[in-house]
Amino acid sequence: MMKNSVSVALFVSALALMAAASSGRADCNVKDFIVEDVVSLQKSGGMQLAFVLTATESEYKAAKKNLDTGADVYGLFSGDLNYAQAQQRASQIATATKFNYESSYANSYLSQTVSGQALNAYVKCLEFxxxxxxxxxxxxxxxxxxxxxxxxxxxxxxxxxxxxxxxxxxxxxxxxxxxxxxxxxxxxxxxxxxxxxxxxxxxxxxxxxxxxxxxPPDVIWLKQPVVSSKKLSVASTFSNPCSEGQVSDSIYPLHSGGHFVANTRTVNHSTNDPSHYSEKFTVDSPDQVSVTLTQNTGDCNRRGVASGQLEAIETYPQAAP
CATH class of the missing domain: 2.60.40.10 (Immunoglobulins)
Incomplete structure (x- = not known):
């Protein structure tokens, strides 16, 4: 938060004046240059957050195409995420990390943190x-x-x-x-x-x-297991003809901006017939984990019974103390 030396009211009025002062001149939108050269965008989670909060759908799609997936700090550019979902996630992360998500702040932050070739192109536009x-x-x-x-x-x-x-x-x-x-x-x-x-x-x-x-405030990432409140129970039938039993469940992240850590989903289960028990994860994404348990039997005179509880590890951002 800004201290009294630079009042919030002063900043708000300043941003309005700055927009007025710029009218009628070359339209140098810093995001246009960031989209063309995403190196500076890849360096900072704060820049990625500011970009998604203020980008148009076409700007977002272009940056998503060019961004190295390994540099996606908050998962805002993941393959299955569309523009509306990315903006929703960005808003959640901004709330959780105390990032000022007003467009005036985000645009100013982008302009003063852009670097590399994107900065050079932005300056050339300004000087043109x-x-x-x-x-x-x-x-x-x-x-x-x-x-x-x-x-x-x-x-x-x-x-x-x-x-x-x-x-x-x-x-x-x-x-x-x-x-x-x-x-x-x-x-x-x-x-x-x-x-x-x-x-x-x-x-x-x-x-x-x-x-x-x-x-923006420094961000720390915390981890916490998400355990389903639903305790699953499934059994095969032993009537003639005997048949398998199935049951399903899903879990979702609990925190704003949170997502599941890859390869952490599991079902804590027990069964009286392990050889005829199976699990199928029908959804295994950062935003949702879904599973179907199946208990079968190889002998109609014997009933297979299983129980389990779905869980996964969530990681989520928080403003550093």
Whole structure:
């Protein structure tokens, strides 16, 4: 949560102003570049969460196609998951891990954490529009409390500040004293804390608001067995003709964002005729485990009886204390 030094109200109004300041300029959607180069997306569960929370269906499908399945931190891109299910799971995980799932936060977080070729392409897009009058700023790099900022102004002659820059939550380091039209400039902000900052600049009648949002809480993964409340009982018949008996059950994860660990499902069972007892897992996925128990008999004069209880290990995310 953001501390009093950077109020929630200030961030909300800043994001609205930032959207207004960007209108009419090149539409540089950071997700477009992340989809093309998913390397930065593969590095962070927080980025994956922010992406799925804000992506369109076409953006999600494209990222899912390109993402290495081994880098899918939260299982948001698993093969059998569709767009609606992925967004539902992302919302559950956000709640469980105290991730701010408002689209304004998630989009800002993506913009300030994108890296590699996706970042390069995003910056090229931002710098391409040097015809439309105005001021544009973006976060280039973050190291601890230091944020490197780049930007340019487009206007007639040399731009001067209409008023001193306003910053809340940090200190400006080496800001430009003036702005030459179309020239990219670099400066920095030293944040007062890890809660980000708010910066507004107005040059030659054109303003821009830049907000650095705090990182989401660290996440830990816990494990817990999920044991069905249903105790199964099945028996073969010994009438003539004798026949097998069957019974089924299913279990589901119990926690928001949780899923079953592969190869942990089992049935704790007992039977008086092991040679004619069988289990068939009809569903074995991260979101559901289903099983059918069958008890048969090789002798109609003998009745086979079995009982069992389905269980599996669930792993689920939680915000670190």
């Amino acid at each position: 529009d040097k015809q439309t009058p105005g001021l544009r700023l973006w976060l280039e790099e973050t190291k601890g409390k230091y944020y490197t900022i780049k930007g340019f102004w487009v206007g007639a002659g040399t731009g001067k500040y209409d008023e001193p820059p306003v910053i809340d939550g940090g200190t400006l380091v080496g800001p430009p004293t003036s702005w030459r039209s179309g020239e990219t400039q670099t400066f920095a902000v030293k944040s007062d804390s890890m809660d980000g900052f708010y910066l507004t600049m107005k040059v030659g009648g054109e303003g821009y608001v830049l907000v650095a949002v705090p990182n």
